[in-house]
Amino acid sequence: MTATASDAPAIAHFRFFALEVLxxxxxxxxxxxxxxxxxxxxxxxxGGYDQSLxxxxxxPGREHAVLPSTDEDTWFAAWRGMPDxxxxxxxxxxxxxxxxxxxxVDEVDIDFVLHGDPAAAAxxxxxxASYWAGRAVTGRRILAIGPAVAExxxxxxxxxxxxxxxxxxxxxxxxPAAAAILDRLPAGTRVRAWFEVPHEDDxxxxxxxxxxxxxxxxxxxxxxxRTEQVLxxxxxxxxxxxxxxxxxxxxxxxGEAGTIRAVRRHFVQERSIDRRAVRFTGYWRLGAxxxxxxxxxxxxxxxxxxxxxxx
Ligand SMILES: Cc1cc2nc3c(=O)[nH]c(=O)nc-3n(C[C@H](O)[C@H](O)[C@H](O)COP(=O)(O)OP(=O)(O)OC[C@H]3O[C@@H](n4cnc5c(N)ncnc54)[C@H](O)[C@@H]3O)c2cc1C
Numbered sequence: 001m002t003a004t005a006s007d008a009p010a011i012a013h014f015r016f017f018a019l020e021v022l023x024x025x026x027x028x029x030x031x032x033x034x035x036x037x038x039x040x041x042x043x044x045x046x047g048g049y050d051q052s053l054x055x056x057x058x059x060p061g062r063e064h065a066v067l068p069s070t071d072e073d074t075w076f077a078a079w080r081g082m083p084d085x086x087x088x089x090x091x092x093x094x095x096x097x098x099x100x101x102x103x104x105v106d107e108v109d110i111d112f113v114l115h116g117d118p119a120a121a122a123x124x125x126x127x128x129a130s131y132w133a134g135r136a137v138t139g140r141r142i143l144a145i146g147p148a149v150a151e152x153x154x155x156x157x158x159x160x161x162x163x164x165x166x167x168x169x170x171x172x173x174x175x176p177a178a179a180a181i182l183d184r185l186p187a188g189t190r191v192r193a194w195f196e197v198p199h200e201d202d203x204x205x206x207x208x209x210x211x212x213x214x215x216x217x218x219x220x221x222x223x224x225x226r227t228e229q230v231l232x233x234x235x236x237x238x239x240x241x242x243x244x245x246x247x248x249x250x251x252x253x254x255g256e257a258g259t260i261r262a263v264r265r266h267f268v269q270e271r272s273i274d275r276r277a278v279r280f281t282g283y284w285r286l287g288a289x290x291x292x293x294x295x296x297x298x299x300x301x302x303x304x305x306x307x308x309x310x311x
Contacts, residue, residue: 013152014053014145016070017044021140022107024133029199030172032112033096034136041106045147046098047155048184050177050254053095053146055110056088057132064141065089088143091129091290092283094177095146108146111176127289156279157181157252163277165246166210168193169230169263171255172202173283181252182208190246194237196230196255198222224286227259234266250277257282 019036027033056065056079065088069078079087096109112133116126126134132142147154157177159166166189170178175195185191187209196217197203203216217233219226251267253260264280267273285293 012072013147013149014154015043015072015148016067016075017041017144017146019055019108019142019144021136021138021142023138024136027111028197028204029201030113030115030197031175031202031204032114032133032136034110034112034133036108036110036142037105041098041108043148044098044106044108045150046095046108047147047150047152048095049155049157049181050174050252051095051147051152051180052092052154052156052177053144055091055093055129056143056145057091057129058142059085059087059089060128060131061085065143067143070143089128089132089291090294093129094174094180096176096180097183111179113172129290156281158279159250159252160248160277162248163250165190165192165249167191167246167249167251167267169196169234169251169253169255169260170194171196171259171283172198173256174254174281175202175204177254178252179204179206182206182210182212185210192237194230194233196226196233196259224258226256227262230259231262231266234263235270248277249273251279253278253280254283257285 017040018038019041020038022035022037024035025033056067058065066086067075067079067088068082069075079090093110093112096111098106098108100106112130114134115130166185168178168181168191170193175197178193178195182191185208189210191208191210191212193212193214194217195214196219198219200218203218206214215233215237217230220229251273253263253267260280260282264278267278268275284290
């Protein structure tokens with residue numbers, strides 16, 4: 001596929017940020033929190049909830065990610081035109097939290113799922129982002145296209161005003177987004193959530209003021225059978241958190257694309273939820289790297305303003 005400047009996702013509400021690893025912390029069996037700093041973060045404006053951003057990570061064998069241009073109009077063609085061995089790897093992640101510390105330092109947390117073989121000798125075995133995160137040390141620098149305004153299209157969680165309950169399904173890649181949504185929901189919000197994780201130790205402690213009823217699904221199989229396990233857990237539970245039945249639920253689904261399709265069908269067909277009240281996003285697809293998904297997306301439709309939404 002030949003890239004031209006006109007293929008470039010416009011970044012009106014987004015801009016480049018230079019991020020530097022400040023520290024890392026293991027949160028659970030599969031999760032590593034990387035806390036980033038950097039002077040440009042003073043202009044970073046996360047909209048919270050499931051705010052996502054695009055990271056540019058060093059290609060295998062390189063220490064830092066370098067782009068020939070970070071200009072809004074030319075970066076995409078310049079990035080696509082780089083030799084494979086030099087081109088930074090673009091990946092979508094969630095802003096788990098943005099804060100300014102009492103010392104005035106701007107920080108952003110991103111929770112990476114470490115998938116694949118953690119001892120793999122090469123990035124292509126584990127996936128370049130997982131591989132990079134597993135080896136992140138203080139001082140490592142990457143680039144990101146992130147929000148410059150809080151109201152932006154990479155916040156997908158947009159419940160209508162009349163919503164009387166939130167129903168959520170997330171796998172581990174979407175747990176950081178689900179956790180950030182729960183962080184923000186006001187007291188009294190009724191939430192029914194199903195969170196699928198690979199390991200017992202990934203059942204993270206989540207804080208919320210909402211009345212949240214959470215079912216953890218610890219995965220028994222890494223293959224397609226996982227979808228059946230999730231559907232089984234959904235079918236076995238009532239969504240009305242012990243209170244009256246919700247009349248206007250808003251359903252937010254994010255995770256592996258095949259499972260998300262099946263879970264969406266479950267809500268629309270088996271629970272008769274209005275499809276317009278279901279916000280669903282495939283965060284990754286079993287057997288396909290993000291490059292492959294982006295290539296499909298660019299071949300099939302015009303890229304949107306939000307690079308991550310190409311998925
Ligand atoms: C909007 C959005 C927000 C996201 N937020 C987060 C986040 O906060 N944290 C996070 O960890 N991920 C998040 N993801 C998912 C993440 O972008 C993908 O998992 C991505 O593929 C990881 O890149 P990689 O280089 O490690 O693997 P890739 O090179 O993209 O894939 C290599 C292989 O690994 C497989 N694979 C990819 N991810 C996983 C996984 N988690 N488990 C098992 N196999 C996998 C692929 O199917 C492929 O076969 C988000 C995705 C989107 C679209």
